[in-house]
Amino acid sequence: MSEPNNTVPSEEFDPHASSLPGEVEQAVLDELYAIRGSIDNFDAQLVYLLAERFKATQRVGLLKARHDLPPSDPNREKAQIQRLRSLAHEAHLDPEFAEKFLNFVISEVIRHHQNISDAHKND
Numbered sequence: 279m280s281e282p283n284n285t286v287p288s289e290e291f292d293p294h295a296s297s298l299p300g301e302v303e304q305a306v307l308d309e310l311y312a313i314r315g316s317i318d319n320f321d322a323q324l325v326y327l328l329a330e331r332f333k334a335t336q337r338v339g340l341l342k343a344r345h346d347l348p349p350s351d352p353n354r355e356k357a358q359i360q361r362l363r364s365l366a367h368e369a370h371l372d373p374e375f376a377e378k379f380l381n382f383v384i385s386e387v388i389r390h391h392q393n394i395s396d397a398h399k400n401d
């Protein structure tokens with residue numbers, strides 16, 4: 279039976295899933311798997327961190343809808359981008375990437391805010 283799209287697949291994550299076995303020495307694969315273990319831990323944290331951020335922005339969206347405030351706040355965004363670029367620079371992360379990432383997240387937040395506002399108006 280196939281699963282509905284909105285559920286977590288029941289299949290276990292295989293941390294050793296790879297297209298490389300047979301192509302490289304086992305020692306190289308072992309080193310790669312060890313590094314990938316850290317990548318997997320980081321990706322899991324990223325998901326939890328983003329979920330927490332969206333929980334907070336959901337509250338902002340409700341507050342804005344209740345008080346009929348616009349979904350976006352361009353001056354706030356400018357300040358956030360400037361701060362994130364500077365943090366990225368200090369952390370040796372490409373500031374362009376940090377800005378693109380923040381803009382990507384914020385555009386999704388604004389879409390959520392708009393949906394909350396539309397739902398609020400139709401109540």
Ligand SMILES: O=C(O)C(=O)C[C@]1(C(=O)O)C=C[C@@H](O)C=C1
Nearest residue numbers: 335338350351352354355384387
């Ligand atoms: O702080 C707000 O006013 C928000 O709506 C949150 C947020 C963000 O995701 O950080 C999203 C949209 C705004 O343009 C600015 C910031």
